[in-house]
Amino acid sequence: MTSLIGELADAEVVVCCGSGGVGKTTVAAVLGLEAARAGRRVVVVTIDPARRLADALGLESGLGGEPARIDLPDLDGECWAMMLDTSAMFARVVHEHAEDAEQAERIVQNRFFLNMAGSLSGTQEYMASEALHLLHGDDRFDLVIVDTPPSRHALEFLNAPGVLARFLDHRLFKLMMLPARSGMKLFSVATQPMLRAVGRVIGSDVLADAVAFFQAFAGMDVGFRERAEEVTLLLRADATRFVLVAAPQRDTVTEAVWFADELHDQGFAVTAAIANRMHPRFGAGTSAEATGRAEAAESDDTARLWANLAELRLISERERVEILPLLDRLGGAPIIEIPLLAEDIHDRRTLDLIGCFLNDPDQVV
Amino acid sequence: MSRVPELSASGVAVIAGKGGVGKTTVTAVLARAASDAGLRVLVIELDGKPTLQTLLPGLEVRSMSGADSLEEYLRDHGFARIASRLVSSGVIDLVGTAAPGIDDLVVLGKIKQLERSGRWDLIVVDGPAAGHAISFLTTANGMLDAVRGGPVRAQAQDVLDMLADPERCQVVLVTLPETTPVNEVIETAASLESRVGVMLGPIVVNRVDAFGEMPDFDAANGADNDEFDALVAAAEFRTSRRAIEKSQIERLADVLPLEQIVVRACPVAGLSAADVQQLADELRGVRNGATP
Numbered sequence: 001m002t003s004l005i006g007e008l009a010d011a012e013v014v015v016c017c018g019s020g021g022v023g024k025t026t027v028a029a030v031l032g033l034e035a036a037r038a039g040r041r042v043v044v045v046t047i048d049p050a051r052r053l054a055d056a057l058g059l060e061s062g063l064g065g066e067p068a069r070i071d072l073p074d075l076d077g078e079c080w081a082m083m084l085d086t087s088a089m090f091a092r093v094v095h096e097h098a099e100d101a102e103q104a105e106r107i108v109q110n111r112f113f114l115n116m117a118g119s120l121s122g123t124q125e126y127m128a129s130e131a132l133h134l135l136h137g138d139d140r141f142d143l144v145i146v147d148t149p150p151s152r153h154a155l156e157f158l159n160a161p162g163v164l165a166r167f168l169d170h171r172l173f174k175l176m177m178l179p180a181r182s183g184m185k186l187f188s189v190a191t192q193p194m195l196r197a198v199g200r201v202i203g204s205d206v207l208a209d210a211v212a213f214f215q216a217f218a219g220m221d222v223g224f225r226e227r228a229e230e231v232t233l234l235l236r237a238d239a240t241r242f243v244l245v246a247a248p249q250r251d252t253v254t255e256a257v258w259f260a261d262e263l264h265d266q267g268f269a270v271t272a273a274i275a276n277r278m279h280p281r282f283g284a285g286t287s288a289e290a291t292g293r294a295e296a297a298e299s300d301d302t303a304r305l306w307a308n309l310a311e312l313r314l315i316s317e318r319e320r321v322e323i324l325p326l327l328d329r330l331g332g333a334p335i336i337e338i339p340l341l342a343e344d345i346h347d348r349r350t351l352d353l354i355g356c357f358l359n360d361p362d363q364v365v
Numbered sequence: 366m367s368r369v370p371e372l373s374a375s376g377v378a379v380i381a382g383k384g385g386v387g388k389t390t391v392t393a394v395l396a397r398a399a400s401d402a403g404l405r406v407l408v409i410e411l412d413g414k415p416t417l418q419t420l421l422p423g424l425e426v427r428s429m430s431g432a433d434s435l436e437e438y439l440r441d442h443g444f445a446r447i448a449s450r451l452v453s454s455g456v457i458d459l460v461g462t463a464a465p466g467i468d469d470l471v472v473l474g475k476i477k478q479l480e481r482s483g484r485w486d487l488i489v490v491d492g493p494a495a496g497h498a499i500s501f502l503t504t505a506n507g508m509l510d511a512v513r514g515g516p517v518r519a520q521a522q523d524v525l526d527m528l529a530d531p532e533r534c535q536v537v538l539v540t541l542p543e544t545t546p547v548n549e550v551i552e553t554a555a556s557l558e559s560r561v562g563v564m565l566g567p568i569v570v571n572r573v574d575a576f577g578e579m580p581d582f583d584a585a586n587g588a589d590n591d592e593f594d595a596l597v598a599a600a601e602f603r604t605s606r607r608a609i610e611k612s613q614i615e616r617l618a619d620v621l622p623l624e625q626i627v628v629r630a631c632p633v634a635g636l637s638a639a640d641v642q643q644l645a646d647e648l649r650g651v652r653n654g655a656t657p
Contacts, residue, residue, distance in 0.1 A: 020494055021385010048496065050545045115465045150384050150494075170455030194456060197443040202464045203512045210463045250635025251416065252385070280602065283595030293592075301584035308576060309599040315632045322634035342605035344544050 003359045004243075004272050004336050005034045011241045011271075013136060013144050013234065015157070017263075018245035019255035020150030023276040025049055026345055026354070027245050027338070028147035029057060029081065034355045035143055036072055036079035043067050043080040043135050046147040047124065056347050057081060065089075067135070080141065089127040090117040097223040103216060111206075112213040124149050125157040133231045155262050158235055176214035177221070236267070244273040246326060248319035253326055260329040270333045275323050275365060277340040279316040287313035323365065335365040376480040377527070378566060379490045381498035382539035383549050387571040387628075390636055390644075391539045392491040393420040394628060395569075397645035400424055404486040409476060411493055420641045429475060431468030435461060438471045442516055464512060466504030473505065473524045480533060492536075499553065502528065502536070502561045531564035539569045540617070542610035547617050554621055567624040570614060575629040579604050 008014055008031070016028045025046050032044040046053075046063060054062045057070050065085030072079055091108045098104035107113050116123055128146060135144045148154035172194060189195045189204075189211060199207040234240060242263055246256035256273060263270055290310035297303035327335055338357045345351060357363045380392045392408065400406045408426040410417045418426040436451050439460065444451060451457050461468055480488055493501050505528065508521035527533050536557060540550035554565060585596040618625060629647060631640050 019384060021383060051548060052545050112463055115462050118465070170453065170458070172455035172459060194444075194447065194454065198456060198460055198463075200515060201439065201442050201517060202460060202467070203515060203517075205513070206463050206511060210459060247385070248634050249385075251389070251414075280598075282599045282602070283591060285592075285595070298587070299584060301580035302587065304580050305582075305584050305596045305600055308579065308603055309596055311576060311632050312599050312602065315634070318632070318634045342602045344609055346544065 003361045003363070004274070005031070005038060005359045006361070007271055008035065008143075008241060009038065010239065011143060012237070012239035013132060013146070014241050014243060014271075015132075015146050015148060015235075016243050016245055017148050017154050017259045018150070019252045022245050022247040022252050023338075024150065024245040025053060025147050026351070027243075027274055027276060028145050029053055030351055030354045030358060031243070032079045032081065032145050033070075033072070033075075033351060034358055035145070036075045036077035037355070039076040040143045041078045041141050042143045042145060043082065043138075043141045044145045044147065045082055045084055045128065045131050045135065047084050047128065047149045049081075049083055049147075052346060054081075056345065056351055058348070067140075084124070084128055084131055086124045086127045087114070087117040089130055090123065093127075093130050093224075093227075094220075097220050097227070099219070103220075106216040107213065110213045110216065111209040116213075122153060122156045125153055125155075129157050129231045129235070130227075133227070133234060136234060155259065155266075158263075158266060158268065173214060176211050177218035179215075179218060241271040242268055244270055244326075244330075246273060246275055246323065247277050248275055248279075248322045250322055253322055256326050257329050260326065264329070264331065270330050272333050273326055273330055273335045274338060275319075275326075275335050276338045278319055278337050279312060280339045281316050282309055282312055285313070287311070287317055320365070327365070336363050337365050338363070376486075376532075377476060377488045377490060377534045379492045379498075379502070379534070379536045380539060380569075381492040381536055381553065382494070383496075383546060383553075384494040386539045386541050386546055386550075388494075388539050389414070389416055389420075389491055390641070391537070391569045391571055391628060392489055393417060393636075393641045394644045394648060395537070396421060396424055396487075396489045397641055398648045399487050399489070401645060401651075402649060405484070407479065407485040407488045408491070409479075409488060410491040411472065412491070417491060420636065420638050422638055429472050431472055432457065434471045434475060435468040438474075464508065464517065466500060466507055467517065469501045469504045470508055470517070470520060470524060473501075473528075474520045477524055477527045480527065498536075499556050499560065502557065502563060506561070525562075529562040535564045535566035537566040537569060538623075539571055542570050542573050542613045544609070544613060547613045550617070551620050554623070565623055567626045568617065568621060569626045569628060570617070571628045572630040573614070573627045574603070574607050574610055576603060576607075 014031060016024050018024045028044050028046060032042045035042045049063050051062060059068055059070065059081065063081055063083035065082060065088050067080040067082040070079045070081060094107050095104045098107065128148060132144055132146055135141055148157055175192065189199065189207065195207065244256050244259055246252045260270055287310045290306050290313055294303045294306035294310055297306055323335060336358065338354055341350065341353060343350060345354065378395065380388050382388045396406050396408045406424060408417055408421060408424060410426065410428055413428060413430055435457060439451055439456065444456065476488060476490060479485070492498050505521040505524040508517060509525070512518045538550050538554060540546045550568065557563060557565065579600045582597050582600055585593050588596055626648070628644055633640065
């Protein structure tokens with residue numbers, strides 16, 4: 001294969017999956033910069049960007065809910081970046097689907113809705129897929145790179161309608177969406193034993209907010225479902241690619257293997273995995289050879305240098321073994337190695353160093 | 366000097382930190398160290414991963430999930446007869462969304478009960494990843510604001526009482542000696558202090574290089590060209606990374622007035638129970654099995 005950047009040349013969407021702390025956001029940003037170098041007009045959507053990354057990209061006020069262009073005078077293309085604002089995105093989607101502004105306002109100001117937008121597990125992922133859909137349709141960009149939430153829930157992103165289905169298909173919610181016409185109440189909490197029991201646990205006014213939300217939302221569910229179908233089609237398109245990011249630590253590899261299996265089970269193909277922060281090899285010899293040289297060394301200092309080399313090689317060897325389980329699960333897709341650098345990633349220069357590896361076909365494990 | 370006495374000052378220690386810093390490792394090392402020092406230790410993990418039990422043979426490790434705990438709670442509070450349909454009917458989602466964090470609150474309530482039982486000296490909780498750690502710990506405050514009365518409010522008050530009492534509870538933050546993790550732990554500490562009245566215990570800096578100083582690179586002079594290059598590159602790499610670590614550890618000490626506990630980096634790509642035992646011994650100052 002060519003380099004990873006080469007493989008992504010005709011992609012319209014790139015989804016980065018993986019657990020937290022592996023450098024996923026940095027990788028997503030670098031993929032964006034390298035695509036811009038190749039002339040693309042890219043937007044990178046991140047979920048929880050470190051302040052330093054925004055600084056490294058030259059975005060002084062951090063990343064906001066709208067795409068901001070990164071100043072890249074040396075590149076042919078463009079790279080933009082934004083942070084997903086779940087609540088704002090959800091409110092926006094509601095406004096688009098509501099029959100009128102009044103219905104939209106009733107919903108977005110409702111406490112139950114605000115809770116959903118802020119904290120229901122799956123909402124962030126759902127909004128990431130909505131953002132993806134929105135940006136894919138935005139003429140400013142020809143490539144969207146999504147940095148998914150750092151958890152197993154990330155794959156709920158692929159199942160946007162699934163998140164909605166929890167609310168639209170359960171009996172209780174269908175019940176609450178029944179119209180309460182004046183004079184002839186089809187629905188009231190008083191006649192529903194389950195809702196009364198819920199009210200006793202969480203309080204009747206909290207329950208009333210929930211009921212008000214569903215009453216306001218009734219009818220909008222059709223539009224949401226259609227929208228969700230469109231997102232699903234986009235995710236399943238050939239031009240949408242999946243990249244798994246892992247670090248050579250057992251727990252992140254386990255998570256990456258889980259992601260790979262899940263993607264496979266749901267019929268998605270992984271384009272590549274990235275093993276990030278791999279200890280470099282330092283020459284062609286083995287750790288054991290270096291240990292032997294340390295033992296045979298003439299001076300303590302020389303022995304120490306050999307022992308240092310031996311330990312670093314040992315870590316490198318063990319890391320390479322640790323990532324092997326992932327290789328089997330990728331359906332033939334390669335693992336690209338990005339080395340751990342001797343310095344911190346904190347500016348364009350160091351981000352570009354990472355970029356070199358993504359452009360190098362020899363970085364395949 | 367043993368570090369463990371600081372931990373035994375509290376019944377519950379919640380280990381918190383961003384994903385990837387090694388919370389699970391630190392939970393295991395602290396639990397093993399406390400147990401070896403003679404404390405009765407219970408470990409609680411919240412993410413459904415079996416790792417902790419593997420790292421701590423012989424110690425009691427319990428798994429608690431928010432979803433299961435919430436279901437159990439509802440069953441005990443008026444839903445006994447329709448328990449089997451709580452998930453599929455939508456009750457769990459409705460309750461969980463109408464009162465966000467209620468599942469975390471219920472888990473904290475169970476932990477509070479275990480702490481009250483007096484059966485253990487120390488309960489170490491492998492906490493949720495940092496963003497969630499904050500909401501996990503603030504859920505009780507939010508619940509007091511939102512819910513007027515009833516069992517949930519009473520539960521919230523009890524949990525707050527435990528969290529606010531430094532004799533009963535502390536949060537141990539974990540970080541790595543690198544720029545972004547240190548930035549993040551500083552933010553998390555600030556958030557916890559301003560939003561939750563919980564005591565912050567020592568900060569654990571995980572995976573700190575313990576190899577030591579490099580000698581002068583002239584010591585490589587006897588080697589042939591390729592070997593020389595490898596020796597020098599490896600030495601420069603180590604030196605450079607140690608410098609980053611040192612400056613980040615110093616910065617952390619400057620910004621956060623909390624005691625630091627250092628856990629050494631092991632030259633492995635995944636820890637074993639034996640590694641955890643070794644690290645716990647080091648924490649307690651134990652050498653070759655002798656007690657301090």
